[in-house]
Amino acid sequence: MKRKTEKEKMSEYHLCLLGLIALSSLLTGASGVNETHVFISSGENVRLPCNNTLHDCKSTTWIYNRFRDSADELINLGIKMKDTERRERLSLGSDCSLNINNISTEDYGSYTCRQYVNGQQGTDAGVYLHVLHVSQTEISAGLSVTLFCQLYSYPRVPCDDSVSSERIQLFWVNQAGVKLTRSDSRYQISSSSDPCIITLNIILLNEDHNREWRCNVTQRDQLKISVTYTVKSSEPGTKPFQSPDNYTRV
Structure with missing residues (x-):
């Protein structure tokens, strides 16, 4: 058997190395490393970045997907689609980002910024939009209130797919930023079978005003x-519990 020269061995090594690099690129694309996650509170405006934009937006198409088997074109080659339900709330930024005004819980989902070059489909850049919404019950006669915090996240069924893969957590904190636990008897914190929903029941004290x-x-x-809720004392003609008055987006 003919023994390989050092040059032949090095050539095989380089071919093997190139193969590994190509395989690594394929795996990176499949795992969604280049995907972006955007978190927003309902009622706010949001900008979804297009991380694969070319020299202008005439090659850019935005596709929306909330369920695994459905997809809607919002922007086609830089032009807003006329039959889009949310048309009035959508706009295309100068950097080809997708702007959505007055976010609702119906806007969560997967958004794809797709590029077409000479009529051929090019690369995609994915954006997952997560919408946080908080609601509450009226303050009861026994001076308690329940807050409901829900993250609308793609895919919704099951929500724990995105929660576990992205290590997303929901939790309640007090005014000082300390995480609330079940050790305090006047707080009842519960999570449903859906990890994207967490509720907080509070037995109110006099000092809880504001x-x-x-x-x-x-x-x-x-x-x-982070969505903040503030408890107000009950007064005639006013609601004892306000809507969200502050949020922090990072």
């Missing part, structure tokens, strides 16, 4: 968004 509670969302231990 006190804040916040629902925080973290991704990989980094704060992404």
